[in-house]
Structure formats: structure tokens, C-alpha cells
Amino acid sequence: MTIDNVVLARDTENAPKNSLHSQTVAFSHYNNLSAQLPIDPTTGKLVVGGMKEQAEQCFKNIKAIVNSIDHTMNDIIRITVFVKDIQEVESVDEVYQTYFSTYLPARTTVAVADLPMDALVQVEALVSNGVGTIPNAPQTGDLIKLTNNTIEAPSNALSTQTVAFSHYNNITAQLPIHPTYGRIVADGVKEQTVQCLKNIKAILTSIDVPLDDIVKTTIFLTDLADLEVVDEVYAAFFPDSGIARTVGYVPARTVAVVEALPMNARIQIEAVVSHGDGTPPQAIEDRHGLIVEANNTDKAPICPLATQTVAFSHYNNISAQLPVHPETKELVSTDIKEQTAQCLTYIKEIIESVDHVMEDVVKVNLYVKDLADMAAVDEVYASFFPTGTPARRVVGVSVLPLGASIQIEAIVGNAEGTPPII
Known part of the structure; x- marks a missing residue:
């Protein structure tokens, strides 16, 4: 009998297939979905229409995959939306709200230079996997999602600031918005970077998690020339504690240059955070x-x-x-x-x-x-x-x-x- 977790890859005929990747790959307590293009699975071609029709097809494909593995859309922890024109995000949001009317996942939205098949939109989802992927062993049972918002960071009607599941907190990508005024703080990328990281820190503080529990950051920039200034600020936030400084710990990181960000921001930062306590009903000895x-x-x-x-x-x-x-x-x-x-x-x-x-x-x-x-x-x-x-x-x-x-x-x-x- 083995107790090793296994990589569980699955596909359904109800969503587009590709020989180079699986539609969803489960490992432990998460299902990692391939980013979905607005492809009709019966024809293998982009659906006819504009942004709204394409967004609808992306979410249909995600729902088909999620349903095929006995999950629901409310099991989605994070949604990432890639568009070619940031001005058309409202059309995506209109569709998005029909799929998430009560529970709201964490979310990231960026405009990129291009998408496969010249699509207007591509949507990606990270889904919980309550039963886990340990074969031949009793499971923990259906784990609980923990959602949290704090007034110390910007709120958004379309996302939750942090969604925890099992041993990870998934943070909505933070724009340089002042939480009190609801506006971008300044034109300077230095001030905007500081605000993004302040917002992340405020969210983590609200759930009693230090900044050094971040395991991965993704920095979205609209101008690569800003990176030197961003790095100067970033280095002031990481490491954030004496222990982390002693061992020189900094998270894994990705820097991506995008065409545009919501509210004409120059930077947006996404974080994935460890969650040592886990989410119930994980036993204390399994998670502490x-x-x-x-x-x-x-x-x-x-x-x-x-x-x-x-x-x-x-x-x-x-x-x-x-x-x-x-x-x-x-x-x-x-x-x-x-x-x-x-x-x-x-x-x-x-x-x-x-x-x-x-x-x-x-x-x-x-x-x-x-x-x-x-x-x-x-x-x-x-x-x-x-x-x-x-x-x-x-x-x-x-x-x-x-x-x-x-x-x-x-x-x-x-x-x-x-x-x-x-």
C-alpha cells in the first residue's frame, strides 16, 4: 500500500483537448487547470462573436472540466483573466458574474500582447481538491475554504482578497490602490510598488500571517524599464523578519511585462502564501x-x-x-x-x-x-x-x-x- 500523492491528469470530451497538455492536473488538495481559450470543443475553433461570446465560452469550458471531476464552480480558488484589450474587461466581468453570484474567488486580471489563436480572452482556474490524491489511504474529508477581506486593503466586488484552502492562501493580485480612497496612489512606480506590497501585507496581517510566509510572487509590469525601481522597493520588503534575514529567504518570483493593467496602474503583484494551520477538518498533527x-x-x-x-x-x-x-x-x-x-x-x-x-x-x-x-x-x-x-x-x-x-x-x-x- 502506498501513501504517496500522485499526479492525476484528466480530460473530458466536453472541453477542448490538446495533446501537449491535460485539461486538469490534480495533486494533493488542488486541481490545476490549463488556461482555457474560447474554443468550441465540438469544432476545435474559436466561437463566433466578440469579447462577451468568447468569455462565455472560456467559462463554459472551465465549468465542463470542473464538473467532469465532480466539482463545482464554487470550488474555484483563483481565477486569472488574460485579455488583449483592457477596455473590454467589463464584458468579461458581465459574464463572470453569472458564474460567481455569491462566492467570489481570488482573482488576477491583465492585458497581454497576444493570445493563442488570436483570441480576445483566456481564463485560467485553480480548483480545490477536497479528497486529495493519496491512493489507498483514508482522506481528510471535504476541506473548508476560508475567505477573508479586510478594510485595510482595497476591496473589490468581483473578488475575495484571500482564499485559503488546505495549506495555501491565494491572494487576489494587488493594484496600487489606497484602501481608504479607492484610487491609484500616484504616477510613480516606486510609490505604486510600495502600495501593492502594503496591501498584500495588510491582507496577510488580517489573517495572522507574516509577509515571509509568501512562497511565490508574480510581478506584472507595464514597462520593463521600471524593474530596477521595483526591485529596490521589493528588496526593502523581503526578507521581512529577523529569521528570514538570517537565512536570506526570499520567495520564488516571476516578472511579466503586460500591455495594460486595470485602472491604468503601472504594476500589480500577485502572491501565493503558505498556510501552516491548514483548513479544517485537517488534524492538528497533520498541519501544524x-x-x-x-x-x-x-x-x-x-x-x-x-x-x-x-x-x-x-x-x-x-x-x-x-x-x-x-x-x-x-x-x-x-x-x-x-x-x-x-x-x-x-x-x-x-x-x-x-x-x-x-x-x-x-x-x-x-x-x-x-x-x-x-x-x-x-x-x-x-x-x-x-x-x-x-x-x-x-x-x-x-x-x-x-x-x-x-x-x-x-x-x-x-x-x-x-x-x-x-
Whole structure:
């Protein structure tokens, strides 16, 4: 009898299929869904119509996948919306509200340069998995979602500030909005970065969680030239405690340049946070004081502002990897195949450095400068994931750090979990 968690990939005929990825990959207490395009599963083509019709199809596909694994839309923990035109988000919101009329997940919304198949919108969901994926063993039972809002951070009628499930808190991406006035704080990216991080800290404080319990951040910028200033502020917030400073702990991190953000903000920051207490009815001995395990290997580029992999409970969160030499930080090549191979090789090296294998990957996110390169990218990708198991997201971006053509991040299962504090 085994008690190891398993990677459980599933597909349904009622949503679009793709040989390169699974529709949903469950591991432990989460189902990771592939980002859904507005594709009619019967025709394999984009639905006819504008933003509203395309958004409707995205949510239909998500609902079909969720229903196929015996879950409901209220089991969704986080929704991420990618649009090509930020001015059309209201049409997406109109559809969104028909699917989430009472319970509201955490949410992120960004406008990107391009989407596969020239779609107008793409929607991604993270879903709870109350029964977990431990075979041949009694389960905890249906875990409870814990939602929380605080007046110390901006509120939004379409999302919950934080949604906890099992051993993770999922934070709605924070814009630089002053919680009292409901407006963007200033034009300067420094002031906006400070406000985003203040909002995240206020949300975490409201649930008695310190900033250093963050395991992964994603920074969305509208101008890559702002990154140096952002990093200056970021370094002032992380590490946030004496213990974290002693060990030099910083979360895993991804920086993505997008076309536009809500309210014309220059920055938006998303956070995934450890939840050592877990959510009921997990037993105290199963959840108390789990350790955040951070790891770097010299076989992949090391960044002082990010840890390559941060494990907590049953997941490893991998920082986005660029196709650069570990020492010189220069691009390995201008060829997209070589760049893709380098990114995935780094992910492989990081995963193997913590005694895992590529088969443990549950989700891969690709940021690609030119989606016309995707045939070449997919050729390389398939050599690293020949079974097409991990869930996947692909978005087009206008620019990447260091002039790269591709950037890749991953979420990896951690079957043994992380130990409790002794």
C-alpha cells in the first residue's frame, strides 16, 4: 500500500483537448487547470462573436472540466483573466458574474500582447481538491475554504482578497490602490510598488500571517524599464523578519511585462502564501507549523531577489526561468528552440536538485515574445513532457527581461510534503 500523492491528469470530451497538455492536473488538495481559450470543443475553433461570446465560452469550458471531476464552480480558488484589450474587461466581468453570484474567488486580471489563436480572452482556474490524491489511504474529508477581506486593503466586488484552502492562501493580485480612497496612489512606480506590497501585507496581517510566509510572487509590469525601481522597493520588503534575514529567504518570483493593467496602474503583484494551520477538518498533527523549504542550485541562474524553488506542504513553486547563462546572465542563443530548451533544462536541474523528476510537474506557464514561434517551442516542449501531462498556460508578451524570446515557470508536486517545526 502506498501513501504517496500522485499526479492525476484528466480530460473530458466536453472541453477542448490538446495533446501537449491535460485539461486538469490534480495533486494533493488542488486541481490545476490549463488556461482555457474560447474554443468550441465540438469544432476545435474559436466561437463566433466578440469579447462577451468568447468569455462565455472560456467559462463554459472551465465549468465542463470542473464538473467532469465532480466539482463545482464554487470550488474555484483563483481565477486569472488574460485579455488583449483592457477596455473590454467589463464584458468579461458581465459574464463572470453569472458564474460567481455569491462566492467570489481570488482573482488576477491583465492585458497581454497576444493570445493563442488570436483570441480576445483566456481564463485560467485553480480548483480545490477536497479528497486529495493519496491512493489507498483514508482522506481528510471535504476541506473548508476560508475567505477573508479586510478594510485595510482595497476591496473589490468581483473578488475575495484571500482564499485559503488546505495549506495555501491565494491572494487576489494587488493594484496600487489606497484602501481608504479607492484610487491609484500616484504616477510613480516606486510609490505604486510600495502600495501593492502594503496591501498584500495588510491582507496577510488580517489573517495572522507574516509577509515571509509568501512562497511565490508574480510581478506584472507595464514597462520593463521600471524593474530596477521595483526591485529596490521589493528588496526593502523581503526578507521581512529577523529569521528570514538570517537565512536570506526570499520567495520564488516571476516578472511579466503586460500591455495594460486595470485602472491604468503601472504594476500589480500577485502572491501565493503558505498556510501552516491548514483548513479544517485537517488534524492538528497533520498541519501544524510546516516548514517553508527554499533551495537554489548553481546549475541554474541564481537571483538575489528570488529563490529558484520554494517548497511548502505538497508543492514546489519554481521561479520563472530565462534562457541565460548561469554566470554571465547573457542569452544562450537567439534561436527560439535553444532558448526554450535552456529554460526547460534549468527547470529540470532545479527539480532534480530537490530530488524530484519532471514527471512531478503539474503546471507550466509560458511567456512567449512571438506566438508565431509556438510550433518550434512546442517541438522542444514535447521532448521534455512527452506524455503531455502538465496543465499549461501560454500568453504572448511584447518584451521579456534581457531581450529573451521566452520565459517559463512551473509548479511541481512535492509528494513527501514539508516537515513540521520540531
